Amino acid sequence: MLDALQYEFIQNAILAGIFISIAAGIMGSLVVVNKITFLAGGIAHSSYGGIGIAIFLGLPVLLGATVFAVIMAIIISFLTLYNKSRIDSIIGIMWAFGMALGIVFVDLTPGYNVDLMSYLFGSIIAVPQADIWYMGILDGFIIALVVFFYREFLAISYDAQFAKLRGINVEFFYTLILIMAALTVVAAIKVVGLILVIALLTIPTYLAESFCNKLSSMMIISSLLATAFTLLGLVVSYVYNISSGASIIMVAIMCLIVVKIFKK
Amino acid sequence: MEKYIEVNNLSFAYEKEQMILENINLTVNQNDFLAIIGPNGGGKSTLLKLILGLLKPKSGDIKVNVDKSLLGYVPQNTNLNINFPITALEVVLMGHIGGQKKVFGYSKEEIACAMNSLQQVSMEAYAHMKIGNLSGGQRQRVFIARALCANPKIMLLDEPTASIDVQGQKEVYDLLKQLSQTIAIVVVSHDISVLLNYAKNVAHINKTLVYHTLGHINSSLNEDTHLCEVELLSALGEKNSCGCH
Numbered sequence: 001m002l003d004a005l006q007y008e009f010i011q012n013a014i015l016a017g018i019f020i021s022i023a024a025g026i027m028g029s030l031v032v033v034n035k036i037t038f039l040a041g042g043i044a045h046s047s048y049g050g051i052g053i054a055i056f057l058g059l060p061v062l063l064g065a066t067v068f069a070v071i072m073a074i075i076i077s078f079l080t081l082y083n084k085s086r087i088d089s090i091i092g093i094m095w096a097f098g099m100a101l102g103i104v105f106v107d108l109t110p111g112y113n114v115d116l117m118s119y120l121f122g123s124i125i126a127v128p129q130a131d132i133w134y135m136g137i138l139d140g141f142i143i144a145l146v147v148f149f150y151r152e153f154l155a156i157s158y159d160a161q162f163a164k165l166r167g168i169n170v171e172f173f174y175t176l177i178l179i180m181a182a183l184t185v186v187a188a189i190k191v192v193g194l195i196l197v198i199a200l201l202t203i204p205t206y207l208a209e210s211f212c213n214k215l216s217s218m219m220i221i222s223s224l225l226a227t228a229f230t231l232l233g234l235v236v237s238y239v240y241n242i243s244s245g246a247s248i249i250m251v252a253i254m255c256l257i258v259v260k261i262f263k264k
Numbered sequence: 265m266e267k268y269i270e271v272n273n274l275s276f277a278y279e280k281e282q283m284i285l286e287n288i289n290l291t292v293n294q295n296d297f298l299a300i301i302g303p304n305g306g307g308k309s310t311l312l313k314l315i316l317g318l319l320k321p322k323s324g325d326i327k328v329n330v331d332k333s334l335l336g337y338v339p340q341n342t343n344l345n346i347n348f349p350i351t352a353l354e355v356v357l358m359g360h361i362g363g364q365k366k367v368f369g370y371s372k373e374e375i376a377c378a379m380n381s382l383q384q385v386s387m388e389a390y391a392h393m394k395i396g397n398l399s400g401g402q403r404q405r406v407f408i409a410r411a412l413c414a415n416p417k418i419m420l421l422d423e424p425t426a427s428i429d430v431q432g433q434k435e436v437y438d439l440l441k442q443l444s445q446t447i448a449i450v451v452v453s454h455d456i457s458v459l460l461n462y463a464k465n466v467a468h469i470n471k472t473l474v475y476h477t478l479g480h481i482n483s484s485l486n487e488d489t490h491l492c493e494v495e496l497l498s499a500l501g502e503k504n505s506c507g508c509h
Contacts, residue, residue, distance in 0.1 A: 033348055150369075155358050158348055162410075165316060165337055166361040209347060213394035218349045 004238060009125050013244075016127040017230035019135035020184075020191045020200075025223025026142055027184040028201035029208070029215060030177050033157045039076055039178065041198045042091035044185040046072045046098025048194060051119055052105030061119075062134060065186045072098065073182035077175040122193030122245035124234065135187045142180055146219070149173065154215050191230070192245035200226060203252040207259055229255065266294040267329060268418050268448050269315060274324035276307075276314060284310050288324070288473045292418065297444040299463035300452045306470040308452045309340070312422055315450075336416030336447070338407045340423045346396040352406045353391040356381055359413025381409040385439055401432020405439060418448040425455050437462045 004010050031040045047069035054064020072094060080087050118126065146153060155163035156173045164170045181201075188197040204225035205218065212218040233248030240247075269292035276285040285307045292298055300308050313319045315326055316337055328335065356378040357370055382388040385405040395403060404424055411419055421440070425433040433455070440449050441462050451463065468474045 029349075151358070151361055154350065154354065155361055158345065158350055158355070159339065159358065161318070161339060162337065162358065163361065165318070165335075166358070168361060209349060212349045213351050213392070213397075214354065215349050 012127050012132060013124045013234060014231065016124055016132050016135060016191055017234055018227055019132065019139055020188050021226035021230050022139045022223045023142055023184045024188060024200045025204055025226045026146055026219045027181050028205040029219045029222050030153060030157065031181055031201055032205040033215065034177065037198060037202055039091060040181045040185060040201060042076060042095045043069055043072050043182045044194050044197045045095045047186055048102035049098035052102030056105040056109045062131060065189065066183065069182035069186045070179055073178040074175060077178045081171055119189060120193050120195050121243050122189065122191050122196065124191045124244040127190050131190050138183055138187050192248055196245045196249045199249045199252065203256055204229065207256055210263065268292050268294060270327040272325055274321050274326060276310060276319065276322050283471060286471050290467055290473060292448055292450055294448055297449045297462065297464045299466045300450065300469055301454065301456055301466055302469040304454065308469050309422055311469060312420055312452050315420065330417045333414060334417045336411030336414060336419040338411050338419065338421040338424055340426060348396065350395050351392050352387060352395055352398065353378055355395055355406050356410045356413055359410040378413055381412040384412055385409045399432060400428040401435050404428060404436050408439065416447060418450065420450045422452045424451060425453065
């Protein structure tokens, strides 16, 4: 088991797991307290459209997914702010549209040989060096924004109307949260896959919620829990030869069930 | 006596819908404790949002003669967001937003000021508790402390006693009465018990506005007994009990 650590792909997987867990813990907290899990899910799945287009055009997949997800985040933010009554239907449509677009473009790609499953379920042991850089920079970007604008994020999440009265640009910060969530989702696709990314955002946060009475401590605890789940899941995946994404999520859900039973 | 808020011939309707407020005239003075009452959908909260500048009037105008930052606002206590990870102190600290801020965290002065506001509402012992673990009345007092944080000249409250038990309601009203010695208070409520012993004036809004001065009503009811709404209504119905006809 321990000799596995000397392989570079295992080292990369561990690094990627830690990096993505930090981003997921912070953004998961913001997504959960803002009750926008469904929005984040819509962005995650629609980003598959970007993956399909990138494969078709021969561009880096991460780039395609990032651009597409950010555009989706801005559209969803705009619709939430100005046409709230139909938002659930619209997200449902964008969710399906992105997935369908991705599949169409992948089908159209001549001589296609990309492993579709790796995007749906993740493949943490095949994370390239460039993606790890992306995750590291993303962590730095998210931590800097959250530290610098902590009060603004807290205020718009807790009481947007009051924040607006105090002169905060609520629309700007709301859009910023969705863009940061979109970037996190794209980075997490490699680790747990786009189907399971929402679980990585919500389960650690849901667990942390019962122990924390501050948003800041919720972010830290969620990040630590996400890291623990990812690394444990990685071990399970290695030992039993199961998909890494599914292993990580199963570990998280097992912990959630155990904690919820014993806390009663 | 300084006029803090002047509303002249104000009308309002949401797009393409029927009038919600029609030809409203209202003045809020420096030492007022004004209760805005009326049926659900009568336009009470809409008027409050117009005064706050969250909505724009269709016709007429609203003059707010104090700086916007000195307008304290306490939103409706909806009991939503009860699981939100935030302490009472952090809620109060939100009142400082908009002024100068430190790059990282809260300054000592801000925390001292927030603690002082909590003390004014007798909630300093609960500063580090999660807001969701407080009772409805306690939570409402924390929201009042948040508004106090900005040293307001006027405090506008939207249904401050909705979903609070009777004891909690009395605590909130007692606190408001005490604050009204230095701050003009405007309370939107469908709970008419605020009229007894607390508010000085009342504006009844149901699309149009009727203004009453309350001095006579209070003296004609026994202060110590439980308020029966029938008694209050009969007092309001007495001739000349208030200035209107």
